[in-house]
Amino acid sequence: MQLISDKKRIYLSAPHMSGLEQKYVANAFDSNWIAPLGPHVDAFEKELASYTGVNDAAAVNSGTSAIHLALRLLDVHEGDTVFCSSLTFIASANPINYLGATPVFIDSEPETWNMSPQALLQALHEAVHQGSLPKAVIVVNLYGQSAKMDELIALCQLFKVPVIEDAAESLGSTYKGKASGSFGRFGVYSFNGNKIITTSGGGMLVSNDIESLKQARFLATQARDQAPHYQHSQMGYNYRMSNVLAGIGRAQLEVLEERVQARRAIFNRYHHALSPFPGIQFMPELKDTRSNRWLTALTLEEKVTGISSQVLLEALAEDNIEARPIWKPLHTQPLFEGAKYYPHSDNESISEQLFATGLCLPSGSGMTEEEQMRVIECIQSVLIQEKSITA
Numbered sequence: 381m382q383l384i385s386d387k388k389r390i391y392l393s394a395p396h397m398s399g400l401e402q403k404y405v406a407n408a409f410d411s412n413w414i415a416p417l418g419p420h421v422d423a424f425e426k427e428l429a430s431y432t433g434v435n436d437a438a439a440v441n442s443g444t445s446a447i448h449l450a451l452r453l454l455d456v457h458e459g460d461t462v463f464c465s466s467l468t469f470i471a472s473a474n475p476i477n478y479l480g481a482t483p484v485f486i487d488s489e490p491e492t493w494n495m496s497p498q499a500l501l502q503a504l505h506e507a508v509h510q511g512s513l514p515k516a517v518i519v520v521n522l523y524g525q526s527a528k529m530d531e532l533i534a535l536c537q538l539f540k541v542p543v544i545e546d547a548a549e550s551l552g553s554t555y556k557g558k559a560s561g562s563f564g565r566f567g568v569y570s571f572n573g574n575k576i577i578t579t580s581g582g583g584m585l586v587s588n589d590i591e592s593l594k595q596a597r598f599l600a601t602q603a604r605d606q607a608p609h610y611q612h613s614q615m616g617y618n619y620r621m622s623n624v625l626a627g628i629g630r631a632q633l634e635v636l637e638e639r640v641q642a643r644r645a646i647f648n649r650y651h652h653a654l655s656p657f658p659g660i661q662f663m664p665e666l667k668d669t670r671s672n673r674w675l676t677a678l679t680l681e682e683k684v685t686g687i688s689s690q691v692l693l694e695a696l697a698e699d700n701i702e703a704r705p706i707w708k709p710l711h712t713q714p715l716f717e718g719a720k721y722y723p724h725s726d727n728e729s730i731s732e733q734l735f736a737t738g739l740c741l742p743s744g745s746g747m748t749e750e751e752q753m754r755v756i757e758c759i760q761s762v763l764i765q766e767k768s769i770t771a
Contacts, residue, residue, distance in 0.1 A: 390755060392702045393574040393675060396746035398635045404627030417601075418623030424630050428584055431633065432551075432559040434567065435588040438596045439621035439629075443548040443570030443583035447518065448475035449596045449619065450544045450566040450585060456481050456515045463503060465495045465520035465527075465546070466709040466721060467731035472520050472546050473710050484514065485711040485721045488730040492666050493677075494527030495519050496730065497535060499722040504539045516542050521550035521560050522707075523663060523740070524576070524643075524674035529555050529563045544568065548583070551576055552640040552672040560672075561586060571625075576639050576674050576745070577632035579625040640672045642745035646752060647673040650741060653756045657763050659684025677706060679737040685763060689739045695762045701755055706738030 408414055421439050429437040440446050456462060458480030464473045466485035476483045486503055489496035500517070507513045517536050519527050529545075536543050547553075547561030548570035554560060561567035566589075571582040587593050598604075603616025621629075647662075654660050659681035665671050682688045689705065696703045709731040711721035723729040742755055 400631035420626035424626040445619040446568040446585035464518040468520040497531035524672040526555035579629040
């Protein structure tokens with residue numbers, strides 16, 4: 381597909397620096413503290429724990445590493461099962477494989493696009509009958525929208541299964557006034573380059589269990605025993621964050637609320653301009669929650685709009701605009717072929733429906749209103765043209 385070369389590229393979610401980062405990075409260089417760990421790492425952990433209302437946080441090199449550590453802390457081994465949201469990026473489930481465990485995928489529900497309590501209940505009931513309850517349930521907060529945490533946590537508590545809350549995409553979001561990522565036994569955030577705040581690459585494991593996070597730090601620094609020499613009694617990982625990147629994260633955290641407001645304003649402009657078109661539905665925001673609207677996501681009902689999400693993606697690409705399909709459900713990925721999957725109902729797989737009809741629009745907080753209008757006008761022109769053809 382040939383792009384229109386004279387138009388500036390509009391990215392899906394580009395990094396957005398505040399200018400404050402240079403102060404923290406300069407401090408790291410001036411003190412010559414650029415290796416992994418250091419005062420910025422300690423401060424970033426404390427500041428993020430305070431922001432999210434948890435007791436402690438451990439800074440690591442990715443959200444994936446944080447999930448891996450959480451599973452390790454929950455003693456997940458080969459032969460165990462772990463339940464996981466199906467509609468998510470593969471990093472939510474890959475760490476299950478790292479430990480030789482078996483993922484079981486749970487469908488979404490329509491009101492949040494996140495894990496279906498109905499499907500989870502069915503999966504837990506069957507697990508009880510089979511005598512094989514999962515070691516953990518990984519609940520994902522998709523595109524910034526919190527899942528139905530009250531229902532999901534209550535189910536997991538009933539069956540005594542710990543929850544890992546994958547809030548990689550939802551830092552800055554809230555559920556009933558409480559920070560997304562603070563509900564499970566462990567919470568996970570990502571600071572990848574496309575996230576709402578970034579350290580270029582990095583993540584954070586959070587918990588109210590301070591002792592577990594001490595163990596997480598130990599495992600993340602090659603599990604080095606207390607000894608004058610290098611001694612190791614168990615397997616560890618090289619997962620800790622560098623002092624330089626933590627400095628970037630501290631600066632980014634200072635402007636997190638501004639980034640949330642910017643992305644919510646972007647969502648509102650898309651919604652105002654495009655929701656009048658029949659057949660277009662935006663990702664819902666559950667009552668008593670605040671989504672950070674990391675990405676604006678919508679679905680197209682082809683029978684009504686006359687076009688598929690794929691046609692619209694191609695039209696945007698031709699205008700040098702990056703957009704993406706909704707995540708391909710993990711239970712449909714070749715890597716997880718044959719994995720067990722629990723749909724929302726016997727005749728309804730919500731995650732598959734969303735993948736078939738949905739797409740994510742450019743939503744970076746640094747995007748200008750003029751750039752957003754270019755995206756909107758491209759979409760409107762395709763919809764209007766199709767309407768005139770079918771009229």
